[in-house]
Amino acid sequence: MNDSVITVAMPKGRIFGDACRLLRNAGFELPDTFETTRKLILNLENLPFRFILAKPVDVPTYVEYGAADIGIAGKDVLLESGRDVYEMVDLGISKCHMAVAGLPDHGSNHPYFKIATKYPNIASDFYRRRGEQVDLIALNGSIELAPIVGLADAIVDIVSTGQTLRANGLVEYDRLMDISSRLIVNPVSYRLKKTMIDEIVEKLIRATEGTKVGMD
Ligand code: PRP
DSSP states (O other): OOTTOEEEEEEOSTTHHHHHHHHHHTTOOOOGGGGTOOOSEEEOTTSSEEEEEEOGGGHHHHHHTTSSSEEEEEHHHHHHHOOSOEEEEEOOOSOEEEEEEEOGGGOTTSOOOEEEESOHHHHHHHHHHTTOOOEEEEOSSOTTHHHHTTSOSEEEEEESSSHHHHHTTOEEEEEEEEEOEEEEEOHHHHHHTHHHHHHHHHHHHHHHTTOOOOOO
16 A cells, blocks of 8 residues: 555446546546546546546455555445445435335235345345345346346346336335445555545535435
């Protein structure tokens, strides 16, 4: 870990645009090429920041191991990964929710036995709390396929616009939790670079004012 530089793990893909807009609003002068480059490590000119562009699901891993000092990660990814990081700011961006969904004719009282999901930990915690026993089928994407082709009775997945559910003729049965992106921090980095990280936290809090959903 370089003591004078802050390494920021950024989530590539869907959240990336929102995260860049927020950082710019917070006063970070990210170059225009930031969103289009294929480079995975980006330095800011004359500023002590280094950005690494990771798959969203891997951001907490980079931060827990100290390969990045701080990162931006969805609450869904944080809950699922259970990584040992400080969650310092609800950034109020990339809002969506976690839901149970399936075909309309199953109804909410149907005992769904097979649940397909990319969130097996969140799903198993949800059903354990409800005292229901289910078989979890872990998938990596296109979860909505599972109930349509008979792989599962329902899915646990994130819903943003609801378009994917609608386009595939699925409906929500239950809403589990609201999701938004969070600023996460490596505990050792926070001790060693507290002043720099606190400054970033303050800038981000100011930039996110008015956009928050409740912290869990
Ligand atoms: C996510 C999620 C849903 C979809 C929800 O998948 O798993 O499939 O987005 O968004 P919507 O409500 O706006 O339609 P993602 O696009 O990340 O891709 P994946 O299927 O490969 O996981």
